[in-house]
Amino acid sequence: MPESDIEQVFELSDIVFHQRTDAGEREERRWRFLLAHRVGAYDGDRLVGFMACLPLGVSVPGGTLGCSGVTFVAVLPTHRRRGVLTAMMDRLWSDTAERGEPLAALYVSEAAIYGRFGFGAATRAISMEVATDRPLGLRVEPDPGPLRLISPADAAKVVGPLYGRATARRAGQFLRDEQWWAESVLPRVDEEDEDLTAPRVVVLGEEPRGYAVYRSKQGDDSVGVPGVVQVVELEADTVEAEAALWRYLASVDLTRRISCWARPVDDPLPLLAADPDQVVVTRTWPALWLRLVDLESALTRRGWARDVEAVLEVRDERIPANHGRWSLRAGRDGASCRRVDAAPDLTLAVRDLASAYLGDTPVRRLVAAGLAVEHTPGTAERLDAALATPLAPFAADQF
Numbered sequence: 148m149p150e151s152d153i154e155q156v157f158e159l160s161d162i163v164f165h166q167r168t169d170a171g172e173r174e175e176r177r178w179r180f181l182l183a184h185r186v187g188a189y190d191g192d193r194l195v196g197f198m199a200c201l202p203l204g205v206s207v208p209g210g211t212l213g214c215s216g217v218t219f220v221a222v223l224p225t226h227r228r229r230g231v232l233t234a235m236m237d238r239l240w241s242d243t244a245e246r247g248e249p250l251a252a253l254y255v256s257e258a259a260i261y262g263r264f265g266f267g268a269a270t271r272a273i274s275m276e277v278a279t280d281r282p283l284g285l286r287v288e289p290d291p292g293p294l295r296l297i298s299p300a301d302a303a304k305v306v307g308p309l310y311g312r313a314t315a316r317r318a319g320q321f322l323r324d325e326q327w328w329a330e331s332v333l334p335r336v337d338e339e340d341e342d343l344t345a346p347r348v349v350v351l352g353e354e355p356r357g358y359a360v361y362r363s364k365q366g367d368d369s370v371g372v373p374g375v376v377q378v379v380e381l382e383a384d385t386v387e388a389e390a391a392l393w394r395y396l397a398s399v400d401l402t403r404r405i406s407c408w409a410r411p412v413d414d415p416l417p418l419l420a421a422d423p424d425q426v427v428v429t430r431t432w433p434a435l436w437l438r439l440v441d442l443e444s445a446l447t448r449r450g451w452a453r454d455v456e457a458v459l460e461v462r463d464e465r466i467p468a469n470h471g472r473w474s475l476r477a478g479r480d481g482a483s484c485r486r487v488d489a490a491p492d493l494t495l496a497v498r499d500l501a502s503a504y505l506g507d508t509p510v511r512r513l514v515a516a517g518l519a520v521e522h523t524p525g526t527a528e529r530l531d532a533a534l535a536t537p538l539a540p541f542a543a544d545q546f
């Protein structure tokens with residue numbers, strides 16, 4: 148879709164998402180569309196469908212892979228249920244193959260939409276609330292290093308390497324450049340809640356060992372509304388550094404609550420809290436949805452924790468190049484994956500393989516649910532051991 152049609156995208160998305168994007172906001176949001184591969188569907192000259200595919204890199208066990216970050220999917224209400232989204236998805240598969248991106252990922256508006264296109268929920272996130280009307284007691288000694296607030300403009304330089312290390316440790320994280328830090332992680336205004344302050348970046352240690360990005364909101368005691376610290380992200384090299392950052396966030400004056408929209412399911416804070424009632428996990432939700440667009444490449448270019456050999460029969464109704472039987476030989480020294488006619492050890496749909504790919508959903512659970520069929524007993528267990536990751540997969544970035 149040509150750049151000159153970006154204005155039409157705003158008109159389309161305002162209708163579809165029931166919003167009004169004024170001229171200033173359009174200017175601020177343009178960067179994403181300029182960065183993206185844009186797929187448009189037209190009726191005459193009129194844009195009736197749109198999808199933005201951001202050229203991203205995502206961490207997988209042992210490395211990073213090219214990944215199309217699909218966002219702003221919209222079809223005019225007058226043109227829905229005629230196959231416009233389906234046609235745009237088909238275009239995405241051929242484009243990503245050309246660009247050499249083996250993966251695509253998205254966040255859903257409605258969970259029922261994307262399974263049919265081969266996407267599976269591949270990471271989960273938790274939302275947490277921390278009561279900070281009293282001191283936050285922790286069961287480890289926080290890192291005593293100095294804390295300093297830095298300008299968001301310096302974030303990429305100062306904490307970028309820390310984020311890079313966190314990305315290498317945990318699958319599902321997206322690579323960032325300076326533009327991504329500035330526009331996506333640290334935009335001045337929060338699109339969801341304009342009462343939140345601009346983001347603050349607090350850094351622990353002269354040689355940074357951890358950082359947190361947060362916004363805050365003034366409370367109103369006269370009506371019993373507490374001031375809130377909203378954590379955007381927090382990364383640290385050690386649990387002591389993590390504890391120091393939580394203690395700081397819990398001690399911000401004139402606030403009585405920390406709210407976190409998305410944290411990894413293995414976030415240590417609920418375990419660290421001396422009073423577990425102070426830290427409440429309010430929700431666990433399927434977060435990033437993944438699509439293995441190039442199955443062979445996706446399977447051979449991730450690291451494997453253990454040796455495994457199996458013939459996988461993968462059902463993929465949308466991408467014929469993936470559909471069929473694959474002999475997977477994987478282990479710590481690498482992996483190969485080639486087409487075979489041999490009898491399968493395990494049969495599953497590509498969307499379910501995507502859910503297992505970053506180590507989130509165990510294949511054994513898919514078998515127990517009747518979504519994968521184990522022809523050779525023990526295959527699911529061996530696959531799970533090989534797919535396992537030390538940390539739960541998680542993406543801090545939303546797009």
Ligand SMILES: CC(=O)SCCNC(=O)CCNC(=O)[C@H](O)C(C)(C)COP(=O)(O)OP(=O)(O)OC[C@H]1O[C@@H](n2cnc3c(N)ncnc32)[C@H](O)[C@@H]1OP(=O)(O)O
Pocket residue numbers: 163164217218219220221222223226227228229230231232233234253254255256257259260263
């Ligand atoms: C990653 C993101 O950007 S999430 C944001 C997604 N966008 C929205 O929710 C905005 C509002 N909705 C829309 O713009 C459109 O309805 C879309 C994009 C969800 C669907 O576009 P359409 O062109 O209508 O989809 P299309 O006609 O290709 O439908 C394909 C299949 O998906 C199904 N489908 C489409 N939307 C939905 C839905 N909301 N829930 C369940 N199934 C759905 C269709 O029924 C169809 O199935 P079928 O072939 O068995 O009949």
